[in-house]
Amino acid sequence: MRAIRVASAALLGSMTALTLAMPVAVAEGDGEHEPDRDITSFGFNVSPTTIAAGGRVSLSVNGCKKETKVSSGVFDTVTIHKGQSNASATVDWDAKPGAVYEVTFQCGHESGHTDLTIAGGRPDDPTHPPVHRGVKAGVGGTAGGFDLGQIGLGAALIAGSVGAAYHWSRRRSGEQGG
Incomplete structure (x- = not known):
């Protein structure tokens, strides 16, 4: 008892x-992954978030009442004019496969950031086929x-x-x- x-x-x-x-x-x-690290008064998006070097990404913004500048180290700066919500950019051919680049959306004095991952291989280039490295599985639940x-x-x-x-x-x- x-x-x-x-x-x-x-x-x-x-x-x-x-x-x-x-x-x-x-x-x-854990500080490693914070999806809402940039809370802004306007919405922004890069699609797709993973792309091969030389591919085209769609850039979109909503709720910005001014001109939006979109910049990254992997493509030329793009301007989304006032009243528009979409633009596109071509990823540089020399972008490093597996690298993650930050994409910055600047609306007036406010900016937001998101990531763009470069996949292996290049579109429409048979001499550099895509390299598949499997799934990135993470650290295993709450232990990370x-x-x-x-x-x-x-x-x-x-x-x-x-x-x-x-x-x-x-x-x-x-x-x-x-």
Whole structure:
């Protein structure tokens, strides 16, 4: 009977520690992937987001009441005139396969950024067929982004909770048996 009380107290303590530690971990984020890193009053898009060198991308903007300049290190600067919402750009032939380039949309004094990935191979060029390297799978669920300090802090919180639960259950048992 006493083992059940100790086990349930330890479980309750560890669940409490995990519950209290979770908001900190969620609030910090991993900082690696932030889809809304540039919140603007206007919308913007590059399509497709992955393209081979020499390919054409569609650039679109909505909600910008001024002229929009779209620039990147992989194509010439494009102007989307006031009242228009679309333009296109040709990716440079010397763009490095696998590289990720930042595309900047400048509307007045406000700017937003998104990424453009260069795929392997070149369109309409049989001497450079596309190179398929498989799927980029990521880091495996929620384990990505944790560092050794966060893991150590979580382990210390759990150990402290289990130790406190054990201490209080032993103390209470000693008072009743005594």
